[in-house]
Amino acid sequence: MARFTRGFSGRPERDPRLPPGQYDAGRTWPVLTAEATPRLHTDDWTFTIEGLVAKRITWTWEEIHGLPWSTFNGDIHCVTTWSKLGITFSGISVDTLLEVARPLPEASFVMAWSHTGYTTNLPLSDVTDGRAWVALEVDGEALPREHGGPARLLVPHLYFWKSAKWVAGLRLLDHDEPGFWEQNGYHDRGDPWLEQRYQGD
Amino acid sequence: MSPTVWEPATVVDLSSETPTAKTFRLRLDHPSVHLPGQHYILRLTAPNGYTASRSYSVASAPDGSPEIELTVERLRDGEISTFLHDEVVVGDELEIRGPIGGWFVWQADRPALLVGGGSGVVPLMAMLRFARLQRVTELVRLLISVRTPQDLYYSKELPGPESTVIYTRATPAISTRAPSRISEADLEPLLLPEATAYVCGSSPFADAATDAAIAIGVPADRIRVERFGPTGAGL
Numbered sequence: 194m195a196r197f198t199r200g201f202s203g204r205p206e207r208d209p210r211l212p213p214g215q216y217d218a219g220r221t222w223p224v225l226t227a228e229a230t231p232r233l234h235t236d237d238w239t240f241t242i243e244g245l246v247a248k249r250i251t252w253t254w255e256e257i258h259g260l261p262w263s264t265f266n267g268d269i270h271c272v273t274t275w276s277k278l279g280i281t282f283s284g285i286s287v288d289t290l291l292e293v294a295r296p297l298p299e300a301s302f303v304m305a306w307s308h309t310g311y312t313t314n315l316p317l318s319d320v321t322d323g324r325a326w327v328a329l330e331v332d333g334e335a336l337p338r339e340h341g342g343p344a345r346l347l348v349p350h351l352y353f354w355k356s357a358k359w360v361a362g363l364r365l366l367d368h369d370e371p372g373f374w375e376q377n378g379y380h381d382r383g384d385p386w387l388e389q390r391y392q393g394d
Numbered sequence: 395m396s397p398t399v400w401e402p403a404t405v406v407d408l409s410s411e412t413p414t415a416k417t418f419r420l421r422l423d424h425p426s427v428h429l430p431g432q433h434y435i436l437r438l439t440a441p442n443g444y445t446a447s448r449s450y451s452v453a454s455a456p457d458g459s460p461e462i463e464l465t466v467e468r469l470r471d472g473e474i475s476t477f478l479h480d481e482v483v484v485g486d487e488l489e490i491r492g493p494i495g496g497w498f499v500w501q502a503d504r505p506a507l508l509v510g511g512g513s514g515v516v517p518l519m520a521m522l523r524f525a526r527l528q529r530v531t532e533l534v535r536l537l538i539s540v541r542t543p544q545d546l547y548y549s550k551e552l553p554g555p556e557s558t559v560i561y562t563r564a565t566p567a568i569s570t571r572a573p574s575r576i577s578e579a580d581l582e583p584l585l586l587p588e589a590t591a592y593v594c595g596s597s598p599f600a601d602a603a604t605d606a607a608i609a610i611g612v613p614a615d616r617i618r619v620e621r622f623g624p625t626g627a628g629l
Contacts, residue, residue, distance in 0.1 A: 196402070196439065196487065196489065197439050197440065197441050198437075198438040198439050198440070198486075198487075198488060198489070199481075199486055199487075200477075200481045200482075201438045201439065201440050201477055201481070202440050202441070203438075203440035203442070203444035203445075203446060204444075204446075204473060207444070213445075214445065214446075214447055216446065216473060223597075223621075223622070224597040224621055225621055225622075226619060226621060227497055227498070227618065227619055227620070228614070228617065228618075228619055229604040229605075229607075229608065229614045229617045229619060230600075230601055230604070231614075273448075273449055274447060274448060274449070309614075310615065339597060339601070373497075374497075376496070377495065377496030377497045378494060378495065378496050391494065
């Protein structure tokens with residue numbers, strides 16, 4: 194049990210949607226990135242699935258818009274302790290994309306990468322069964338550049354650094370490899386309900 | 395790095411940087427091993443078990459001592475920052491965890507262009523102080539943008555021979571530069587060959603500063619950015 198902080202009583206009411214150690218950012222949506230924000234034109238954007246798949250495939254902006262869309266409404270959680278409750282993203286389910294690429298039986302992890310070179314690693318099971326999207330819109334509008342537009346990965350049940358901005362693709366692997374923040378001390382999985390913030394948590 | 399342990403940190407000094415920013419000097423149980431640019435998480439715990447935590451960049455250079463300095467901007471409605479500003483006194487014990495961050499760090503081993511907006515100066519100040527401590531100030535140039543002279547942190551140490559302050563709203567009487575936001579002309583004289591740029595500030599500031607850095611020829615892959623929104627410092 195932690196020691197008490199003299200004089201600190203905390204806020205009286207806590208939304209049950211907030212994982213431990215998180216606070217409600219309200220209407221704000223902080224922007225946290227480690228790199229210069231790219232100006233990525235939709236003509237230059239592509240999304241590729243490669244690695245341990247039956248068919249390596251790349252979609253253009255036009256092509257991905259032709260796939261069936263689906264919507265996520267729920268909460269997102271940043272490791273820096275803000276959460277944003279009740280946000281809606283629309284885009285293409287990763288399941289829809291994997292149906293085309295067809296993962297090989299030995300595929301068990303993915304490395305997501307971005308047009309900026311950012312990377313983040315995930316178990317394959319965290320991006321399947323309706324739990325991950327390539328998000329193209331937020332709250333009915335085009336995804337803003339600073340939030341990863343034109344498209345970002347969306348894996349809302351994990352800390353938000355897993356939801357790679359300016360996403361360029363998924364590489365399917367038979368082993369786990371640390372991505373950008375994971376090499377810099379952050380947890381390989383990042384479940385906010387287990388407070389898996391840093392390596393060793 | 396696995397900073398998985400919460401440890402006690404005793405407040406040994408408090409000082410005001412500006413009307414809304416205070417520096418908290420904390421004593422740990424052991425010498426701090428942080429690198430310039432890293433941050434700690436600070437946690438408050440209520441008697442009912444409720445906790446709240448935020449990340450704060452270290453302002454002090456690693457100097458082998460068990461003391462670190464965190465500078466905290468008091469945010470309106472900031473759960474942690476208002477408590478730290480309004481309640482905490484010398485002798486109080488807080489809990490911290492860290493140091494954290496392997497990306498936005500500079501170890502005085504390569505040329506650096508440090509560009510900060512407002513409270514974004516904090517991790518850059520750790521880098522500048524480290525450069526001064528290591529006597530390698532020829533490797534570093536710092537530019538800080540603040541709204542008015544009253545908003546400048548660490549004003550006893552800034553500006554200096556390797557550091558420049560620009561103002562966006564109101565300038566000191568002696569200034570010849572009209573108040574305006576950061577531009578290429580501000581950064582160009584500070585760019586050392588092969589420098590890596592470290593940009594820290596609000597999102598609009600970070601965008602303006604990275605655009606200016608790219609415009610004067612810093613490759614995008616040599617720009618490291620630490621942004622903060624309404625959450626205060628963060629990664």
